[in-house]
Amino acid sequence: MASTSSAPARYEYEVFLSLDTRHSFTDHLYEALHQAGIRTFRDEDEIRDGQELKPEIERSIIESRASVIVFSENFAVSTWCLDELWLILEQKRKGDHFVLPVFYGVDPSDVRNQRGSFTVESRIGSKWTEDNVNRWKAALREVANLKGMVVSGSETAFIAEIVHKVYHELDLKLLCSPPNLTGIEIRARDINSWLRYEQPGFPVLAICGMGGSGKTTLVKHIYNTNKQHFESSSFLEEIEDKPGVLLGLQKQLLRDVLGTNIVISNVSEGTLQIERAIERKRVLIVVDDIDDSDILSTLFGAKVLDTQSKIIITTRLLNIDTWFESISWRCRVYKLELLNPDESLELLSWHAFGSKIPMEGFEKIAAELAQYCGGNPLALKVLGSSLFVSVENPWTKSNMIEIWRSRMDSLNSLKGDLDAKIQGVLQRSFESLACHSHKELFLHIASFFVGEYAFDVEKILENDYHAKSGIMTLVNRCLVTVSRDFGKLMMHNLLQDLARNIVREESKDPAKRSRVWQCDESYCLLSKGDGSKTIEGLVLDMPKAKQAMTSETFKTSSLVKMKNLKLLQLRDVKLTGSYENFPNLRLLKWHGCNLKTIPPGLLMSSLVALDMRNGDLEKFEPPMVLHSLKVLRLSWSYKLVSIYNLHRLPKLEALDLGSCISLTHVCKTIKDLENLSFLRLSGCTRLWKASSNQKCVNQLKRLKTLCICSGTPKQPLCSLPESLSTLILSSSSFEILPNHIDLRMLQTLYLSWCPNLKSLSCLPITLKGLHVDWCTSLENITFQSARFTLQEFCYEGCFKLFEIEGLFKLVSIAEVDEADLEHMQWIKLYQNHKVDLVGDVITKGRTFNIQMLYEYGIRSTYLQSIEDQSMAQHEYTSSSNFLSLCVPLRPKKNRIQGLSVTILCGSLSSDEDGRIMLPPFAKISNRAKGITWVYNPVVFCLPRVDRDVVWLSYWPIGNLLDVGDIVHVTVFLDERMFIVRECGASLVYMDDGEVEKDEKCAERMKGEEVIGGDLSLFQVTKGAYYLCRRDFYKSETP
Structure with missing residues (x-):
């Protein structure tokens, strides 16, 4: 199936919402219309303070296709509302403007006959003339005679009826999406930004997630709220790779995009026509629920497209982007997060009680059920609806609580009481596994290995189920996840219930x-x-x-x-x-084992993994040579004193001795374990004190991961194997890492919770991951190379960390060198003013004196106000978010150093409305040079209703500006909440004699990845750069 619509270009809004007060009903109505993708005008969100309201209201009514008028008790008390009413009916008489009266707590006959608060006769004699009053009276009679709706019963259901009525009357052809879209705004935030801000180079977005996670609901909401920004749009669903089906989908897609029927005789011809159509127009295409790359190839072909169109797909395949990469398309992957506990309880409550919170008396049991669903929206909706409690029949409350408790006991009993609808959706994911061994692997993991190390499971099950490639397949199918911190296998409990149901069916x-x-x-x-x-x-x-x-x-x-x-x-x-x-076991996992030694008669010839953590072992010694054993875990064995004859484990790859606090002896043959790649010695303080033991560790030439955290001394390491790729030193007491550690293959370094650590210097260029969370004394980090190479960087709770080489630096304005301020010396007057910076964990929840941010060679800062506006005057100004300038001739002795940009931002609504804010972007383009920079600062300041914000930035692009170049400056803010009041720009010049000063400034902003340097990592298309280091889809919520 496919859906499309093209609203008339002359309409700015679908609905004008007229009301007299801001109460919960109208707030919920507005949100329901907005979430349904119906562009709705409400004056408190759309008009800036200080503007003339009446012309704006009149313009908005004219530019709306319909009006919904909410009559409440005080509607006729407001002459403003009465004038709105008259204007709306005037528009209705002129054309096809649809008017829907909604009577909230009032009788339509009182409106028709002007009784009670709708009596307007008393207005005569005031500043309003008799003509005004007569006009209002006629308007009230006329609107009351229209077919309206009287609010009754459940407000949620009634609002849904209003939305449906507007759909039908305006023939919007929007996609049907459910009410109460809990958590949808925060998940749609970044996708909306990607669609609207035209970030170059990424035409495709893949939304991935497990069955029932809300992918279709999310993408329908996004489609409804964004399609008006495109020339045309198409939504494809119910896709099957069957004869005739794909050809029909191609025809529908072309009809949606081009607005006419295109004759195509075969699939290959259809693919060619689609390629041409996508390149000619800016279109939005959504392909829902697709797990076959061959179908994508059929729809879009394999040609690299130069297009402003956007394609969104939903899939259960995490690696779908590899197909796009194979044809040189750039694809972003958005992994859909499940609902958090608060969102889960809210969604469950809407479906079970018809309200945002549980009914009194159900709070505890509702929280338990929400927790069981694990954030899966489908499960929350299905189970909530099946246990619906009517507010109108409170006498059933005690009975319903018992029913809820019985249902919860059934779900927790491990008897597999999974709802048939939920199981059907999840079963499809299981059946999509083409390989029988992968199905068996899934059942094994669900039964025994949730929460276990993926490394161990791969070794244990490799021979029977090709576990290494199998786990990758399950991850790509969103059936299993591997935790990023410890590499443990995780599975949603609904999928685990599905697997266990399948096993129960055996007998x-x-x-x-x-x-x-x-x-x-x-x-x-x-x-x-x-x-x-x-x-x-x-x-x-x-x-x-x-x-x-x-x-x-x-x-x-x-x-x-x-x-x-x-x-x-x-x-x-x-x-x-x-x-x-x-x-003859493959795995013996015996926690709390009562044995003091390994019994000599224990058959271990096939044993791959032995896990005897937290037991009574006092001595460990293999009774024989064990050629199959690859994993040995003895951690938390507090009584373990000695380990002997490790040479009998020639294939051992992982040895875990963590927190064996009594361990004093490990035989020297540990150095002969040629295959050992993982070693945990954390908490083994007695063992690590002996330098001979450290030397044995250094001789492990294939060791990849070493964990010696918790209790290591201030200078913990003599030397370490050069083969190490992961080093875990968390919770240690040292102040600096020893300089003589030269780990040329190190990729991941864990140093979290090291309270004395002050500095990290010259970290290896091979490093890809760095974890320094809650290193509360850490002040700066530098690398062997000025190029920032980290792909994973965690630094929450580092309260003193304000400089990360190659990433960014924050400096209080009071401490900024005057040369860096250039023509903005006046900012020093505001150095003691406070700002709240958001966007990154380093500033979360903290207030600062005004800071200068150094990033990509750009210098920027935020002020909450400027008392003397003349200080921030510019050569070029605009009252919108866009300005253009032409580079003029300059004096012979001067050369252009860069571009200064100032943005004055205001707020359209209060912070209390709970909506999610999009971060700001600045875009500068030099058309003559074919260069565009899109900059998303790592931290930023947001305006409030009572406080504007000034964003000042300096871009060192002088060497890329020549006389006659046309430069465009554009600023993107969340248009629902913020507005650009003014935009200004000035060229900054420098005398030839000031070159030395300029070089000193450049030295303070050292790094290769700056404007004018090597920005290849940030290049998205030829000449276009997206300057944002963090994964945009994981950015901190303001």
């Missing part, structure tokens, strides 16, 4: 299933010595087994019948007996 008898994870079932099997060769994996967590006694002991013979058992996970389970007939 009603747990003993005949392939996987047993429910502890009560596992307890029964071990207690009875039951089981079968069908079982491949079993979990028993004694604290979770309801029937279990903490002192209970099982015999090792309880596992004899499980001949094919490969995965055994135990916690606080006590076993006695002989281990000679113990299953």
